[in-house]
Amino acid sequence: MSRVWTRAEVAARCRADDAAIVIDNVVYDITSFIGEHPGGPEVLLANVGRDASKCFHDVGHSDAALEWRATFRAGEIAADERWEELGPRRDPPPEPPPPFTLRSLLDAALPPLAMAAAALALYWGVLS
The missing domain is CATH 1.20.5 (Single alpha-helices involved in coiled-coils or other helix-helix interfaces)
Structure with a gap:
């Protein structure tokens, strides 16, 4: 069973040595990933303790990144604190020429x- 988090609990995890983010109402413990992020640690540190859905979707990520993200899943946001998801989680791949x-x-x-x-x-x- 997945742990249920409040947004306040996520907000308390806003340090590099104890970091969590929310993407589409799913909580990720990214403490061990901050130094490994291909875009650099700054982008993650700017979003720790917060909902990073918009940032995550604006950048776009590969299938490999989406699979990797799943390894950091720590739970979900409580039902009464869920926000509307920001559109499709993944655009369909373009058709080859x-x-x-x-x-x-x-x-x-x-x-x-x-x-x-x-x-x-x-x-x-x-x-x-």
């Missing part, structure tokens, strides 16, 4: 080449 083929090259190059040829034909026809 279509493969480069001769057909795609022709589709991209033929219209401007045809227009250039027509312009040259008109230009040479005017000069004759």
